[in-house]
Amino acid sequence: MHFKTKSLLAPFLAFTLILPVNIYIIGGTIGAGIQFPFLRYQETYLGTNIITILRDLDYITSGVIGGRSALSILVWALGTGLLIAAIGYFAVRREEDYETIRKPLALLTAGGAAAYLLSCILQYGPLFHGPAGLSVPVGVPLILAVAWYIAKVGDDGDEDED
DSSP states (O other): OOHHHHHHHHHHHHHHHHSOOEEEEEGGGTEEEEEOSSEEEEEETTEEEEEEHHHHHHHHHHTSSOHHHHHHHHHHHHHHHHHHHHHHHHHHHTTSOHHHHHHHHHHHHHHHHHHHHHHHHHHHOTTSEETTEEEEOTHHHHHHHHHHHHHHBOTTSSBOOO
């Protein structure tokens, strides 16, 4: 793998886990928040909260959250898991030929983006707007851009001629 490609890939993958993925407004404008892969910052009439993905999963297993919201959270957790898997895959196989790791790495990253998008659709509807509120999945295109970079940039740091 060329130094330029290798040196950019690790920060790009790390970036996918820290960027804001979704900005949302809760139905009836009772609150709003920013959702990251591992947590969400939320302000409502009840106050300001930081809710981790582990807390959300605990809410599901304890029965506090159910139905469409629970499914949305589970799909969100899947997206985070796929991004973690992509980073782990890259860390373990980074010394191998880039051509052998490129496709699985791009698919894992794009899969994470797709899961986040599906999570937003499950919660807010196919137009990202409904009774539950409004969602703007701002980070999904950025994660897809990272997947595109992985898929299209070769060892020499240039786009492939496919």
